[in-house]
Amino acid sequence: MAQVERAAxxxxxxxxxxxxxxxxxxxxSDNAIIPWxxxxxxxxxxxxxxxxxxxxxxxxxxxxxxxxxxTHAPALCDITPRNEWEWYFLMQHYGAPTRLLDWxxxxxxxxxxxxxxNKADRHAAVWALDPWRLNWTVLRKDxxxxxxxxxxxxxxxxxxxxxxxxxxxxxxxKSPIAVFPGHFDKRIGAQRSAFTVHGSDxxxxxxxxxxxxxxxxxxxxxxxxxxxxxxIKRSLDTCGIxxxxxxxxLEALSRVVEFRWKEDAAPLPHDGVVTxxxxxxxxxxxVFALKRIVKxxxxxxxxxxxxxxxxxxxLKRLPKEIRKxxxxxGVLKGGRYGCPTNFNRLTMSWYLNESKRPNVRCDExxxxxxxxxxxxxxxxxxxxARYP
Numbered sequence: 001m002a003q004v005e006r007a008a009x010x011x012x013x014x015x016x017x018x019x020x021x022x023x024x025x026x027x028x029s030d031n032a033i034i035p036w037x038x039x040x041x042x043x044x045x046x047x048x049x050x051x052x053x054x055x056x057x058x059x060x061x062x063x064x065x066x067x068x069x070x071t072h073a074p075a076l077c078d079i080t081p082r083n084e085w086e087w088y089f090l091m092q093h094y095g096a097p098t099r100l101l102d103w104x105x106x107x108x109x110x111x112x113x114x115x116x117x118n119k120a121d122r123h124a125a126v127w128a129l130d131p132w133r134l135n136w137t138v139l140r141k142d143x144x145x146x147x148x149x150x151x152x153x154x155x156x157x158x159x160x161x162x163x164x165x166x167x168x169x170x171x172x173x174k175s176p177i178a179v180f181p182g183h184f185d186k187r188i189g190a191q192r193s194a195f196t197v198h199g200s201d202x203x204x205x206x207x208x209x210x211x212x213x214x215x216x217x218x219x220x221x222x223x224x225x226x227x228x229x230x231x232i233k234r235s236l237d238t239c240g241i242x243x244x245x246x247x248x249x250l251e252a253l254s255r256v257v258e259f260r261w262k263e264d265a266a267p268l269p270h271d272g273v274v275t276x277x278x279x280x281x282x283x284x285x286x287v288f289a290l291k292r293i294v295k296x297x298x299x300x301x302x303x304x305x306x307x308x309x310x311x312x313x314x315l316k317r318l319p320k321e322i323r324k325x326x327x328x329x330g331v332l333k334g335g336r337y338g339c340p341t342n343f344n345r346l347t348m349s350w351y352l353n354e355s356k357r358p359n360v361r362c363d364e365x366x367x368x369x370x371x372x373x374x375x376x377x378x379x380x381x382x383x384x385a386r387y388p
Contacts, residue, residue: 005221008126009228011111011235017222018107018128025130025218035128035220036103036178036194039114043125043223051097052202059172062099063165069096079185084162085148089181089195093188099161099198101176101205103129106192108241111224111232120229129205130218131178131194137208138175144194146180161197173199175208190248272301275348275380282353284328286379293374299360300349300368307366309336331384338387355381364388 008014018037025034038047051062066084069091074080081087092100104110107126114124136142139157147158160173176198183189198204209219224232236242237260243252274293280286293299312335315323329350330337340346349368352360358381361371366388374380 004219005223007223007225009225011108011232011239014111014126014222014224014232015107021128021220025133034105034130034132035218036105036131037107037110038101038103038127038129039110039112039116039124040127041114041116041118041122041124043123043221045125046203047101047127047205048202049097049099049101049198050095051099052198053097057202059163060166062097065097066091066165081148081184083148084164085179086182086184088162089148089188089193090185092195093185093193100195101198102191103131103178103194103196104192105194108236108239109191109246112236112241112246114224115229115233115236118224118226118229120226123226124224124229126222126224128220128222129178129196131196133218134176134178134196134205134208138173138177144178144180146182148182148184161199174201174204175199176201176204186248187246191246275299277348277351278379280353280379282355282379282381284353285351286353286381287348287351289374289376289378289380291376293370293380295370295372297370298367299370299380300347303347303349303368306341306345307338308341309338311336331387333384333387352380352382354384356383357381358383358386362387 006017008017018035021035051057051065066087070087073087073090077090079090081090088098088100092098092102110126114126118124131144132142135144141157145152145156145158147156147162158177158179161177161179163172176196178194178196180194181188183193196205201207205219242259243255246252274290274297275287276290277285278288310326310330312326312332315326315337325343326337326339329343329346330339332338340350352368359370359372359374359378360368360380360382362368362382368382370380
């Protein structure tokens with residue numbers, strides 16, 4: 001179960017890697033279809049189920065989530081799952097937190113999910129997994145079964161990964177296993193879905209991949225560089241892999257039509273930029289005009305305007321250097337600092353220095369506008385007291 005990494009900069013290169021993995025891992029004795037693939041639009045995201053991404057992560061909480069979903073879902077859909085496993089698969093496909101990770105035996109479907117919501121600003125990834133090797137490692141069974149099948153014996157080992165709700169036993173197997181769902185929902189069928197269901201180890205796949213007993217690379221990350229994302233999207237569209245492939249409904253068709261006829265040209269990083277950072281005579285670093293800015297011009301057009309307010313008194317016990325972040329970049333008003341939602345998200349506007357004769361104002365929607373003509377090279381300033 002060792003993990004390795006490869007890279008693909010085009011659809012053709014990705015397909016070649018997928019084919020190589022299939023040939024390397026294929027068990028010709030039973031013609032098993034392998035590998036499985038999972039697309040993630042950020043290559044650095046861990047292989048961690050949604051339920052484990054933030055607390056609480058105990059079994060009682062999961063039971064409560066399952067109970068509420070199963071109670072209310074029948075009024076909202078036409079599907080009637082036949083057992084707990086089918087309910088669990090349905091929860092996963094409609095965004096509820098579970099211990100499941102989505103996989104597919106369609107390589108291009110996974111590639112589509114990897115680039116679908118990626119804005120070409122970070123690397124994406126497609127993970128490839130040998131589910132048969134996974135189950136052999138954990139269950140000592142070289143098979144993957146459809147656990148939601150009503151004909152499957154109730155004493156199968158796999159059922160330990162989905163204990164009955166609110167049972168006295170709170171034990172849970174540690175490692176993940178691979179399972180098939182029945183295609184009782186058309187979205188599950190369209191996406192050629194498969195799942196790993198995870199145990200008590202939140203990063204179980206990576207634990208197995210790093211294990212001392214791992215001798216063969218059966219977990220592979222195929223990195224998709226950010227500069228290749230847009231071209232791969234176009235190539236997938238040419239091959240007929242689009243929103244209607246994975247979401248067979250009218251909303252998906254509308255998104256396909258918009259993408260094909262209303263696709264915007266990718267803006268270059270300097271588009272709409274009229275300022276830059278430079279050392280300031282007023283305080284530290286300031287914002288300066290790159291060219292003449294006319295009165296009424298809206299500044300920082302691509303800035304993120306999220307803002308939160310933090311009580312000043314509540315910061316007294318923090319280390320001096322942390323408090324200085326608020327003093328240097330926050331807007332002090334009424335005993336509160338207006339700050340970005342995280343200081344790692346500081347943008348140009350947070351470097352505006354204060355002046356009682358400002359040439360920029362901040363409106364009620366936290367948009368910044370020039371209040372008079374600003375010459376090229378002049379520093380942009382605001383009056384903090386006039387922030388809404």
